[in-house]
Amino acid sequence: MKNQIFICTLILFTAVSCKSSKNSISKDIDKLEGATWELVYLTGPRISFEGLFPKERPTLIFNLEENSIGGSTSCNAYSSKITIEGNKISINDPIATMRFCEGGGEQAFTKLFSKIESYKVMNETLSFYMDDIELMRFKKQ
Template identity: 40%
Template sequence: MKKIIFLILISISGLTACNTMKQNKSAGKLTGDWVLNYITGPRIAFDGLFPNDKPTINFKENPEIISGNTSCNGFSCKLTIKGNNMSISQPGPMTMRYCEGGGEKVFLDMLQKVTGYDVQGNTLVMLQGDIVVMRYTRK
């Protein structure tokens, strides 16, 4: 009986490890720095939203937290990835500089609406359902 329980536990551990490796392999394409070049929603030109700098985002290997810059202020958020599904929490503590253009709020609000992603070469698209809501280029 103990052997059967032991085998079941080992099998469950093995399946969990394989699933984690699969998630990490998928998320591995995200690793690095990305610069925003498209955001859906506002009727303001992209350069009007972000007049000085473009927002950036950084994914670590095996990401659980992402960090970046809203084009003005630094931020970090919790990240959950399962396959090509992605969920980004509200940002934690941020720097508090005054930002021109109004893009910071649009950017942060859109991050929380993201439900998935796809990486094609040096392009990262973030999706809400099957609609592209943000597009980035690898730095």
């Protein structure tokens, strides 16, 4: 009898935790659209963040109806198709205008898109991850 109660309790806790996780993910998706996100952190380059983006920071805008993103690389306008399932996201190689850009900021920013596997929204911050490594962080504007 005690085993049956324990098993029922375990199943109940599992069901509740799965439901709350799905609700959290659904709320994250809702937070993505309707805002401009400004890049505040980028992993990888040995050049300082300010050195990569001395005048303007890259931005990101979601259009979930069209499964796309767009924004500015800090130099050129870009857009890309996306796929979102739960907290998993994949971003296709972006297309961008072809203005000449000094420094390596634009390349450092766009080359990470293909490595992004998941995202998390906490408060006014959006982070993209590969495994457990944070690749990019954006602040909501």
